[in-house]
Amino acid sequence: MSIQRSTIAITFIGAVMLLSGCGFEPLYGTREGSAHTPLLARVQVTAVEGPEIVATIVMGALNHQLLSADSEGHDYDLYVEVDEVASPLAVQIDATVTRYNYRLRAKYVLFDRVNGGEMKGSTEAVSSYNIVNSQYSTLFAERSAREKASNSLAEAIERDILFQLSSDEE
Numbered sequence: 233m234s235i236q237r238s239t240i241a242i243t244f245i246g247a248v249m250l251l252s253g254c255g256f257e258p259l260y261g262t263r264e265g266s267a268h269t270p271l272l273a274r275v276q277v278t279a280v281e282g283p284e285i286v287a288t289i290v291m292g293a294l295n296h297q298l299l300s301a302d303s304e305g306h307d308y309d310l311y312v313e314v315d316e317v318a319s320p321l322a323v324q325i326d327a328t329v330t331r332y333n334y335r336l337r338a339k340y341v342l343f344d345r346v347n348g349g350e351m352k353g354s355t356e357a358v359s360s361y362n363i364v365n366s367q368y369s370t371l372f373a374e375r376s377a378r379e380k381a382s383n384s385l386a387e388a389i390e391r392d393i394l395f396q397l398s399s400d401e402e
Contacts, residue, residue: 272297272298272390272393272394273298274306274307274308274397275298275306275307275308275309275310275342275393276306276308276309276310277291277294277295277298277310277312278309278310278311279311279312280294280312280313280314281311281312281313281314282312282313282314282315282316283314283315283316285378286314286315286316286336286378286382287314289378289379289382290312290314290336290338290382290385290386292382293379293382293383293385293386294310294312294386294389296386297383297386297387297389297390298310298386298390298393306345307344307345307346308342308343308344308345308393308397309342309343309345310340310341310342310343310389310393311340311341311343312338312339312340312389313338313339313340314336314337314338314385315336315337316334316335316336316337316378317334317335317337318332318333318334318335318374319332319333319335320332320333321333321360329363330362330363331360331361331362331363332360332361332363332374332377333358333359333360334358334359334360334361334374334377334378334381335356335357335358335359335381336356336357336358336378336381336382336384336385337354337355337356338354338355338356338385338389339352339353339354340352340353340354340355340389342393342396351393351396353389353392355385355388355389355392356385356388357380357381357382357384357385357388358381358384359377359378359380359381359384360377361373361374361376361377
């Protein structure tokens with residue numbers, strides 16, 4: 233039994249030593265005492281165009297997702313154009329709609345301030361909500377669907393940017 237434990241311990245220590253020297257750096261990580269900036273912190277959300285309510289929510293979700301609170305030290309500017317569509321999903325026999333699909337579509341451009349290049353992309357997020365007898369509940373459900381779709385949209389844009397920037401740095 234003790235031979236197995238020592239073999240497992242030696243294997244574990246060897247694996248840790250190998251991984252520490254491989255050069256792996258997490259995308260979200262920072263080093264203390266280093267000038268290294270995480271990729272996402274180098275992106276500034278410059279503008280979000282679209283319906284005012286949606287643009288505000290998407291801007292907040294992107295700023296939260298991309299960690300771009302201050303305006304210093306950014307190498308990239310992100311411009312996003314958003315539109316929303318709510319389409320009936322469940323319709324009763326009397327033509328009353330009881331559920332909507334809420335779809336957010338975004339086209340975005342990431343400008344490189346340093347090299348002058350740009351990356352274009354598009355993505356969409358879908359959420360849904362129920363129509364109920366209470367108008368307040370329906371409005372709350374619609375707002376929640378809008379926020380959920382905005383967060384999903386911000387995550388999709390973040391993934392695209394991380395993929396592009398990490399492949400550019402290699």
